Amino acid sequence: MTATWKQRLIEVEVGAVAHGGHCVARHEGRVVFVRHALPGERVRVRITEDTGGSFCRGDAVEVLQASPDRVEPPCPFSGPGRCGGCDWQHVSWQGQRELKAAVVSEQLHRLAKLDWEVIVEDLPGGPEDWRTRMRLAVGPDGRAGFRAHRSHTVIPVDHCVIAAPGALDDVVDRTWPPKAELVVTRDAGGQVHLTEIGPPVVRRGRPVPGPARRRQGSGTATELAAHRTWNLRADGFWQVHPAAADTLAGVVRDWADCQPGERAWDLYGGVGLFASVLAEQVGDQGAVAVVESSVRAVEDGRLTLSDLPQVSWHPGRTEDVLDTPEFTDLPPDVVVLDPPRKGAGRTVVTAIARSRPARVVYVACDPAALARDIAAFAQHGYELAQLRAFDAFPMTHHVECVALLRPVR
Structure with missing residues (x-):
């Protein structure tokens, strides 16, 4: 050995x-x-x-x-053995975007056999003071912080340079029950929502999260994007950068390019951000089907988009819902998908390709998963037509991409 x-x-x-x-x-x-x-x-x-x-x-x-x-990292908690939340604080902002572009290009080359020049675009606001959603852990001393890289060790902090202003003011200056977790959201209106999740308890021999208790805010976050006001659970999914949701919705609007009366799918649709854009395009005579596994997100989406009768909601796992007659018998003109970090996978890619949409708009938070799925689409006769990448997570290695795929002519 x-x-x-x-x-x-x-x-x-x-x-x-x-x-x-x-x-x-x-x-x-x-x-x-x-x-x-x-x-x-x-x-x-x-x-x-x-x-x-x-x-x-x-x-x-x-x-x-x-x-x-x-460059000198702006955060004193950044560096070897310290907070694992930021990967690139020692890199200039332009350098960070160049590194991310290189990663996206390398993944496309290695996994999808594509040579593609990538430019990572910045979002407004700079590399600091942007993160509106955070999950903190509480160490043995009762102080809140973030975990070290690939570790359960909690690094206590008294501030965070990438946190939205005011988000952590009532979190880092007090003590909490050891091993608890804290979910913090600062919404578009500036309200901070804070939920304390108690230390894990053992049930039937397995540790499960302790009870949740709201400590601040109403629990309903107000967000602005795609010319709408969104009311959703503060701990539900929403883009963490304040400019990301509207930026991505704009790209989806341009590339989906639905015509009045057409049918569209919004897969992994969350609360319906992209569905709202598609609904505007297809109009009253068209149809937008949203597939989302989170029942809570579907509930929030139905309330927010109640004025759009052309939007239908289909709770469940995407691979299961796409196998139902309502989807196999009614093919879409356009498909938008925003899968989790692991990507859509071959089953979902095959189901989409089988329906032969004219355009597929793929929103991705992981370049490796995106490249794997682009390769899978290629096996079904779809090619990458356009790609944009955004620095929606400055100081970290994460990057948001949007890809447009079309059938090979």
Whole structure:
């Protein structure tokens, strides 16, 4: 058995950026995934994880030769062994977007066999003060914070540079029950909603989250996007960047390009953000079918879009709902999908392709999942026609993409 390298200090030349917030280096024939480094740098790395295989993980603890894109992290809780929420605080904002573009391009090349030039566009507001939804953990000392990278260790904080102003004011200056979790939302109206989830309890031999108690706010968040006011549960899904929802809705509007009287599907539709855009386009004589597995999101969406009778709601798992006669017998003209991080998968891609829509607009928060699904669409005769990428998560490795796919002519 190979001796573990854990805690070993090595010196490496840092290679290309990889998906996941790290760069790739090599040492003594092994791959080392290095955080807190940049391509082209020479650094000393402390190995943090090693299971004895072909790769290990480590943190750059000393920079011997720095990249021109390296900057001083604005947050004192950022760095090796500290808060794991931000991956790129040591990188200039322009450099962050270039790294993300490189990752998206690499995933498309490797998984979808496409050579595609990617430009990651910024959203208004800069790289700080943007995150409107957060989940914090409480450490043994009762202080709230964020977990270290790939760890259950809680790093207490007294502020967060990417948090929306005021979101954490009533969270970080007090103590909480150890092992509790805190869900914080700052909505478009500036109201902060805070829910405390009690420490886990054991039921039938399994730990489950403790009881939830609202500590601040009404629990109903008000958001603005796509020329509408949205009222949804504060702990429900909504884009975390204040400009993201409206930006993505605008791209969907342009690329869906539904005509009056057409039929559209909005898959993984949430509260119906994209459905509202599609409904405007298809008009009273058209139809928009929303598929969403969260019953609570469907309830919120039905209330918000009650003035749009052309929108129908179909609660359930997307792969199950698409297999019902209402969907197999009534093919759409356009499909919009916004799947979770793991992507849509072959079953859903096959069901969409089988219905032969003229356009598929795919909203993705994970470039690897997007590339895999684009490859699956290609097997059914669809090609990537356009792609836009947005820096909806500054300081982190995450990036939001929208892809337009069309049948190959």
